[in-house]
Amino acid sequence: MESMWKSRKVVIVGAGAVGTSFAYALAQKGLADEISLVDANHDLAEGQVLDLAHGLPYYAPVQIRVGHKKDYGDASIIVLTAGAKQAPGETRLNLLQKNAAIIEAIVDDIVSENSQAIILVVTNPVDVLTHVALKRSGWPKGRVIGSGTVLDSARFRYLISRHCNVDVGNVHAYILGEHGDSEFAAWSMTNVAGVPMDDYGALSSAPGDWPAQRERIAREVKESAYHIINYKGATYYGIGMALVRIVGAILQDQRSVLTVSTFLDGEYGIRDVCLGVPSVMGRTGVMKIVEAPLIPHERESLQESARTLQKALQDLRAPR
Numbered sequence: 001m002e003s004m005w006k007s008r009k010v011v012i013v014g015a016g017a018v019g020t021s022f023a024y025a026l027a028q029k030g031l032a033d034e035i036s037l038v039d040a041n042h043d044l045a046e047g048q049v050l051d052l053a054h055g056l057p058y059y060a061p062v063q064i065r066v067g068h069k070k071d072y073g074d075a076s077i078i079v080l081t082a083g084a085k086q087a088p089g090e091t092r093l094n095l096l097q098k099n100a101a102i103i104e105a106i107v108d109d110i111v112s113e114n115s116q117a118i119i120l121v122v123t124n125p126v127d128v129l130t131h132v133a134l135k136r137s138g139w140p141k142g143r144v145i146g147s148g149t150v151l152d153s154a155r156f157r158y159l160i161s162r163h164c165n166v167d168v169g170n171v172h173a174y175i176l177g178e179h180g181d182s183e184f185a186a187w188s189m190t191n192v193a194g195v196p197m198d199d200y201g202a203l204s205s206a207p208g209d210w211p212a213q214r215e216r217i218a219r220e221v222k223e224s225a226y227h228i229i230n231y232k233g234a235t236y237y238g239i240g241m242a243l244v245r246i247v248g249a250i251l252q253d254q255r256s257v258l259t260v261s262t263f264l265d266g267e268y269g270i271r272d273v274c275l276g277v278p279s280v281m282g283r284t285g286v287m288k289i290v291e292a293p294l295i296p297h298e299r300e301s302l303q304e305s306a307r308t309l310q311k312a313l314q315d316l317r318a319p320r
C-alpha cells in the first residue's frame with residue numbers, strides 16, 4: 001500500500017507523565033521518525049524534550065522536538081494525553097467538562113491544519129472523550145479512536161500468565177467495554193495457547209480453586225489503577241507501552257487485533273458510543289470491528305457498559 005504520510009511522525013499532546021512515558025518507550029522501539037511533544041506548559045515541553053533527546057545516541061534514529069499546532073498538519077498519529085487534574089473537591093462531571101473542552105479545542109486545531117492523521121485519545125474518561133473528539137472532528141469513525149481497554153487487557157494477560165506460570169505471549173485475553181468500573185473480562189474469548197481458559201486455569205490451580213482464582217484475577221484487573229494511584233499517585237509506564245503497541249500497529253499496518261475504544265454503529269447491538277472492543281488496527285486506524293460470539297451474560301455486560309457511557313455523554317451534554 002502506498003503510504004499517505006511523508007514520514008512516521010507522532011505528535012503527543014500533553015507532555016506529562018503519560019505523554020513522556022509513551023515518548024520514551026516509542027523512541028526506544030524505533031517505530032517513529034519524529035516525535036513532537038506539545039504542552040500548554042511550554043517550559044515543561046522544552047524540559048521533557050531536552051531530557052528525552054539526551055538519549056538520542058542510544059535510540060534508533062529519531063527526531064525529538066517541541067511541537068506546535070502546525071505539526072498536526074503532517075502528523076501520522078496525534079496522541080492526546082492532555083488533561084486537567086482533578087482539583088480538591090471537584091466533581092467527576094466538572095472534570096469531565098473541563099477535559100472535554102480541552103479535547104475539543106485541540107481537535108479544532110488539528111482539523112484546521114487539514115491533518116490526515118489518526119487521532120488516538122488517552123485522556124480520561126477515555127471512552128467519553130473519544131466520542132467527543134470523533135464528533136467534533138467530523139472525521140470517519142476509524143480515524144478517531146481511544147486507548148480503550150488495551151492497557152486493561154495487558155493487565156489481564158499479565159495476571160493470568162502469573163497464575164498459570166506461562167509466557168504472557170501465549171495468553172490471549174480481552175477486557176471489553178468502558179476503560180473503567182463497568183469493564184469486564186471476556187472469559188469466553190480467553191485461552192492459553194489455544195486451550196480454553198477454564199481448562200488451562202483448572203490445571204494450573206489447586207483442585208477446585210480455579211473459580212475463586214478467576215474471580216480474583218478479574219477483580220485485580222479492575223482495581224489495578226486504584227492500587228497504583230494509591231501507591232504512587234498516577235499510572236504511566238503500562239499505558240506508555242500499550243500506546244506503543246497501538247501506534248506500532250498503525251504505523252506498520254500490522255492488522256493487529258486490539259481492544260481500542262471505537263465507535264459502535266450497531267455492532268453487539270450497541271449504537272452511538274465509543275468503547276473497547278476487539279478491532280483490527282492498521283494504517284487507516286480501526287479497519288474492522290471483530291464481533292466476537294460472546295456468551296449471553298458477556299454480551300449483556302457489554303451493553304450495560306455502553307449504557308453507563310451513554311449516561312455520561314448525556315450528563316456532559318445536559319444544559320446547565
Ligand SMILES: NC(=O)c1ccc[n+]([C@@H]2O[C@H](COP(=O)([O-])OP(=O)(O)OC[C@H]3O[C@@H](n4cnc5c(N)ncnc54)[C@H](O)[C@@H]3O)[C@@H](O)[C@H]2O)c1
Pocket residue numbers: 013014015016017018019038039040041044081082083084085102121122123124125126147148151179234235236239
Ligand atoms: N486511557 C488510559 O488507559 C490512561 C491511563 C493512564 C492515564 N490516563 C489519563 O491520561 C491523562 C494524562 O495523565 P498524566 O498522568 O500524564 O497527567 P499529567 O498532569 O502529568 O499531564 C497532563 C499534561 O497535559 C497538559 N495540558 C493540559 N491542558 C492542555 C492543553 N489544552 N494543551 C496541551 N497540553 C495541556 C498539562 O500541562 C500536563 O503537562 C489523564 O487524563 C489520565 O487520567 C489514561
